[in-house]
Amino acid sequence: MNKPIIALDFASKQQVEAFLAQFSEPLFVKVGMELYFQEGPELVRFIKSQGHSIFLDLKLHDIPNTVESAMKGLANLGVDLVNVHAAGGLEMMKAAKRGLAGSETKLIAVTQLTSTSESQMHEDQLVYVSLEESVLHYAKRAMQAGLDGVVCSVLEAEAIGEACGQNFLRVTPGIRPATVSVDDQKRVATPAQARAKGSTHIVVGRAITKAENPADSYAQIREEWSGKF
Numbered sequence: 001m002n003k004p005i006i007a008l009d010f011a012s013k014q015q016v017e018a019f020l021a022q023f024s025e026p027l028f029v030k031v032g033m034e035l036y037f038q039e040g041p042e043l044v045r046f047i048k049s050q051g052h053s054i055f056l057d058l059k060l061h062d063i064p065n066t067v068e069s070a071m072k073g074l075a076n077l078g079v080d081l082v083n084v085h086a087a088g089g090l091e092m093m094k095a096a097k098r099g100l101a102g103s104e105t106k107l108i109a110v111t112q113l114t115s116t117s118e119s120q121m122h123e124d125q126l127v128y129v130s131l132e133e134s135v136l137h138y139a140k141r142a143m144q145a146g147l148d149g150v151v152c153s154v155l156e157a158e159a160i161g162e163a164c165g166q167n168f169l170r171v172t173p174g175i176r177p178a179t180v181s182v183d184d185q186k187r188v189a190t191p192a193q194a195r196a197k198g199s200t201h202i203v204v205g206r207a208i209t210k211a212e213n214p215a216d217s218y219a220q221i222r223e224e225w226s227g228k229f
């Protein structure tokens with residue numbers, strides 16, 4: 001089972017160092033915009049030097065040429081996973097993939113954010129299909145563009161696996177053990193539900209980072225995810 005990916009949604013390197021110091025094993029962590037825009041590539045190099053795997057969650061969405069060039073830069077960082085918004089279109093996704101040519105970095109696409117509800121999608125995007133249909137459409141486009149998978153909610157992971165194949169990555173945020181607050185997420189699931197519904201990776205942020213004992217919380221989530229209880 002892949003390790004749960006811990007979302008390092010912190011504002012500074014000091015906070016990251018203090019957080020990582022609580023673990024004695026190699027982790028799979030996610031660096032998102034909040035941290036990357038403060039600390040930049042240096043922090044990514046630091047985390048890598050500590051032996052951790054990295055999902056650099058910058059959700060690129062721009063014209064194809066710009067995304068291709070940006071991906072060339074990210075390929076040099078040697079991270080494990082990067083992403084774009086599928087809403088940027090087929091050509092943009094293909095360009096992103098070209099930018100990563102020759103690197104080991106895997107590329108996935110964000111479908112609909114897990115903080116988006118169906119009514120919000122209708123109101124904000126004027127997309128009048130069901131949320132699942134929209135997510136499935138984006139997943140198929142990502143596959144067509146040659147991407148390795150998508151970011152989606154657990155609720156759509158199974159259908160995407162059926163449509164795009166079991167090797168197509170389904171990275172699912174919005175994961176909470178049953179006892180933890182849902183915060184601003186709309187489409188949430190527990191680690192065990194994620195396993196049962198065919199997620200290939202789970203992303204967990206606040207349920208670990210804001211826990212009283214992050215290492216304990218991580219261990220429990222990992223066990224639930226790997227089916228030990």
Ligand code: C5P
Nearest residue numbers: 007032112113114151173203204205206
């Ligand atoms: O704290 P929480 O577990 O809700 O954090 C989820 C993480 O996953 C955040 O870093 C958020 O930006 C990210 N994410 C998400 N939904 C997506 C893509 C990424 O929540 N569709």
